Amino acid sequence: MIEFCLIGAGFIGPVHAANIAQHPRARLRYVVDLDRAAAERIAAKHGSTIATLDRALADPELNAVVICTPPRTHAMLIEAAAKAGKAVFCEKPIDLDMANVEACGGVLRRTAVPFFVGFNRRFDPTHKAMREKIARGEIGRPEMLVISSRDPEISPPDYVAAMPFGIFYDTMIHDFDMVRWLTGDEPVEVYARTAVMLDEKTNPHRDPDTAMAMLTLKGGALAHVNSSFRAVYGYDQRIEAFGEKGMLISCNQQPTSLESYSAEGVRRDPLHYFFVQRYAKAYADELDDFIAALEAKRAPSIGFEDGKRALAIAYAAMESAKSGKPVKL
Numbered sequence: 001m002i003e004f005c006l007i008g009a010g011f012i013g014p015v016h017a018a019n020i021a022q023h024p025r026a027r028l029r030y031v032v033d034l035d036r037a038a039a040e041r042i043a044a045k046h047g048s049t050i051a052t053l054d055r056a057l058a059d060p061e062l063n064a065v066v067i068c069t070p071p072r073t074h075a076m077l078i079e080a081a082a083k084a085g086k087a088v089f090c091e092k093p094i095d096l097d098m099a100n101v102e103a104c105g106g107v108l109r110r111t112a113v114p115f116f117v118g119f120n121r122r123f124d125p126t127h128k129a130m131r132e133k134i135a136r137g138e139i140g141r142p143e144m145l146v147i148s149s150r151d152p153e154i155s156p157p158d159y160v161a162a163m164p165f166g167i168f169y170d171t172m173i174h175d176f177d178m179v180r181w182l183t184g185d186e187p188v189e190v191y192a193r194t195a196v197m198l199d200e201k202t203n204p205h206r207d208p209d210t211a212m213a214m215l216t217l218k219g220g221a222l223a224h225v226n227s228s229f230r231a232v233y234g235y236d237q238r239i240e241a242f243g244e245k246g247m248l249i250s251c252n253q254q255p256t257s258l259e260s261y262s263a264e265g266v267r268r269d270p271l272h273y274f275f276v277q278r279y280a281k282a283y284a285d286e287l288d289d290f291i292a293a294l295e296a297k298r299a300p301s302i303g304f305e306d307g308k309r310a311l312a313i314a315y316a317a318m319e320s321a322k323s324g325k326p327v328k329l
């Protein structure tokens with residue numbers, strides 16, 4: 001049994017808590033949150049103990065932490081857990097401050113605890129199949145990658161205010177990771193533009209809610225990522241990989257594939273509403289992969305370098321959007 005502590009019981013925390021609780025070889029031993037009521041809701045559901053961070057980390061029976069707090073707190077929590085000798089599963093991004101990211105990288109190297117960044121999209125079965133086919137050479141050399149990644153709604157105003165230009169480093173960071181992971185190549189330049197398309201009521205801080213980024217990869221291929229915080233038709237997640245021998249498309253998904261035909265036309269289910277539904281299996285599979293890595297004493301499949309590089313691309317995209325100029329990586 002891998003004994004876990006969940007740190008952060010807000011929006012995504014309960015998703016990981018439920019996956020830990022359902023896993024046959026894991027147990028949610030502690031829940032830590034500054035908001036006691038949030039911790040209580042999860043602890044009561046899974047029979048866990050509410051604890052302070054210090055108490056949980058002092059327990060020799062505890063094996064791993066899952067960090068689901070706001071990004072600004074991540075590096076500090078990673079360091080505390082690593083110094084206590086606990087394996088770390090951390091939600092993206094590693095932190096918002098690159099100096100903190102570097103310092104935390106140093107602690108991870110010194111302590112050598114297993115470390116995993118929650119780029120859950122890597123565990124989506126269709127995206128995985130696309131990567132395998134690209135790696136097998138089915139489309140030949142990839143020439144263009146086109147990623148559409150649109151949310152049904154913007155985060156609450158306080159969340160947006162805490163992370164200006166968060167569309168790049170809190171949202172598109174997933175897509176920048178997908179570019180690296182799918183192509184096995186590294187972006188060397190990024191050019192990005194943003195727009196504010198939502199009204200004053202839904203986006204009172206007038207922070208970018210619409211963005212496009214174009215990346216040039218080391219091998220010469222191009223990648224495009226577009227993102228919006230208002231897809232009225234649901235969570236829109238499509239990837240197109242185009243190469244010299246053909247094309248692969250990872251399509252949108254719906255709760256069922258039922259089609260209903262009538263004189264008016266053909267109807268299908270709406271798209272999944274958001275990431276919790278669309279990537280439910282990916283969240284469960286990433287946790288399972290982390291647990292398998294701990295059991296096998298191998299390095300987790302997504303590491304510190306992956307988290308750091310995706311963040312560097314996101315920050316370069318933000319810099320480009322602000323300056324209006326391409327930025328070299």
Ligand SMILES: NC(=O)c1ccc[n+]([C@@H]2O[C@H](COP(=O)([O-])OP(=O)(O)OC[C@H]3O[C@@H](n4cnc5c(N)ncnc54)[C@H](O)[C@@H]3O)[C@@H](O)[C@H]2O)c1
Nearest residue numbers: 008009010011012013033034035038068069070071091092
């Ligand atoms: N991979 C994904 O698909 C995905 C989806 C959503 C969120 N996320 C990431 O997960 C993280 C959390 O996002 P969220 O939407 O759940 O945030 P949230 O604001 O809903 O929840 C954060 C929780 O952390 C608690 N908290 C804050 N500081 C703390 C501290 N120092 N110690 C203990 N608890 C503390 C808060 O009280 C709150 O309950 C972010 O990094 C976000 O980018 C990832």
